[in-house]
């Protein structure tokens with residue numbers, strides 16, 4: 001039973017502010033993922049919660065009690081570090097036992113706890129080895145074991161599998177998920193890999209330059225990005241973004257991007273939903289590649305365009321389509337567009353379109 | 369990668385190996401000379417041309433460890449027959465071993481050797497210990513004027529230590545530190561500390577701070593983390609630093625000569641003082657020097673792997 005609450009955290013390194021007014025409430029057993037680019041303050045936030053970094057303003061509450069003045073050792077939190085996993089001079093067993101040796105636990109109990117964790121993590125036959133004899137994946141497994149063994153109030157993980165290769169990462173991702181489901185503990189997990197975030201998180205916290213951009217379930221941040229940053233950060237291939245003009249055209253709305261001669265057809269209610277936002281310009285439309293619909297032959301609502309670059313990605317292709325002065329990337333069946341220069345017809349699925357205020361980048365919350 | 373070597377690479381390789389061999393020979397020649405002289409009969413030590421092949425004997429070592437006097441008249445054959453083998457070797461040389469009653473009088477060499485050990489070991493432990501703590505502080509905490517302080521620490525190395533020998537001697541005499549173990553130990557710690565701090569700082573910087581932070585999060589105090597994590601991780605650096613400090617203290621001559629004369633005298637000033645009057649006895653001096661070389665050689669040999677990493681510290685990234 002552990003809740004963590006961050007209230008108005010600010011952190012400076014010298015004159016540089018790396019965390020701005022960060023507020024976050026984490027429920028018991030929740031798996032929270034901090035997602036953001038390199039240098040956005042993820043590690044700093046995690047270290048502040050662990051007690052390895054002081055904060056300049058705000059409160060950190062664990063189960064309602066402020067802990068920002070407590071030493072790391074007194075917070076009963078475990079952490080898996082970004083750049084450290086195991087002590088090279090100790091065996092795997094000693095590494096896992098290390099956190100327990102700080103307590104008054106008898107050596108029999110230590111042995112029992114270590115073996116229990118080893119069993120859960122399937123590292124029993126590694127216990128006598130030195131870290132240098134382990135593979136990268138096993139090393140991270142043991143590092144997670146170190147964190148689990150003490151049954152801490154909360155787990156902090158800073159890119160625990162970021163250094164592994166893609167295949168192993170996938171395996172370990174599943175493993176971490178399995179562990180969380182099984183052991184259940186309040187977890188803050190840091191990564192810059194959105195797939196990791198999507199697959200693990202109960203809720204994702206997207207950070208950028210020390211600001212929280214959005215907090216939400218994986219579905220929320222994907223389907224309802226709060227701003228342009230989140231829209232482009234989450235989802236792969238990246239969402240198309242283009243300045244758009246909206247006009248009333250014979251009972252429908254027409255959305256023009258890239259100064260194209262014609263607009264895409266949208267339901268008329270877009271106009272009322274935008275509530276005049278289109279009039280003063282400053283409107284940006286976002287559409288994921290799967291929302292850009294492509295067909296060979298002409299059809300009502302489809303606009304003729306020319307394909308330029310085609311990226312085959314195995315199960316599907318990403319096709320760059322020239323619309324006016326801008327490019328829209330569409331996701332098509334593999335091989336659907338045969339080559340650059342081919343003329344195809346394109347439409348935007350109104351239901352998948354997002355609209356943002358260009359100046360602030362904020363989502364207008366308009367969905368059709 | 370398949371190693372395809374061009375002929376110029378092979379030639380270069382041969383030249384490199386030859387250079388290493390020559391260098392090794394140059395370094396080993398004096399050592400060979402000392403070692404061989406230590407086992408030579410007295411008259412061969414200064415023979416011209418130098419003798420390379422000879423029947424080795426241990427008489428120089430017997431002379432090294434005993435007090436002897438010249439014999440005025442030949443020894444009584446009965447006494448000679450009753451003497452142990454090593455005493456006969458002395459009689460053969462025209463000397464007899466000095467005794468009080470039945471007790472053979474040992475020379476001062478064992479005492480001086482012991483003094484060297486005491487001073488070198490204690491000063492090394494202190495210099496490396498203090499250096500390790502200081503380096504840890506510099507490496508892990510924000511210290512105002514850190515760069516300046518490190519520079520000041522190094523500044524003790526910026527003049528030849530002998531420059532201060534005379535004033536130091538006068539001050540030591542005033543406070544009664546001359547001819548004392550403590551006096552020499554303080555001096556050697558002062559010499560070695562700056563070196564030890566700098567070398568250890570390099571090693572400490574190489575230990576990721578996450579090592580300790582992980583321990584802090586796991587419920588250890590910083591002190592516990594230092595002893596359980598930092599010290600074992602720094603073992604290589606500590607060993608390398610210790611070897612260098614030990615060699616410096618062990619071999620120091622000038623201050624030992626000035627500051628000590630009897631009680632606390634170390635081996636370096638003592639050995640040459642045994643040249644004595646008349647014909648110098650090079651074989652005994654060589655024997656003393658040879659034994660004196662051994663501790664450093666053994667110490668260094670035991671720690672040679674650490675040492676190799678130590679002298680190239682900073683160059684190797686894990």
Ligand SMILES: Nc1ncnc2c1ncn2[C@@H]1O[C@H](COP(=O)(O)OP(=O)(O)OP(=O)(O)O)[C@@H](O)[C@H]1O
Pocket residue numbers: 013018036037038039040041042043044045082192
């Ligand atoms: N000890 C420090 N002193 C000064 N600046 C720091 C320190 N630690 C981090 N920073 C700066 O604070 C910012 C946030 O760093 P942080 O390590 O939290 O980023 P991150 O999101 O974890 O990045 P990454 O994905 O690369 O690990 C960065 O600009 C970084 O340069």
Ligand SMILES: [Mg+2]
Pocket residue numbers: 042043044082158
């Ligand atoms: Mg980080």
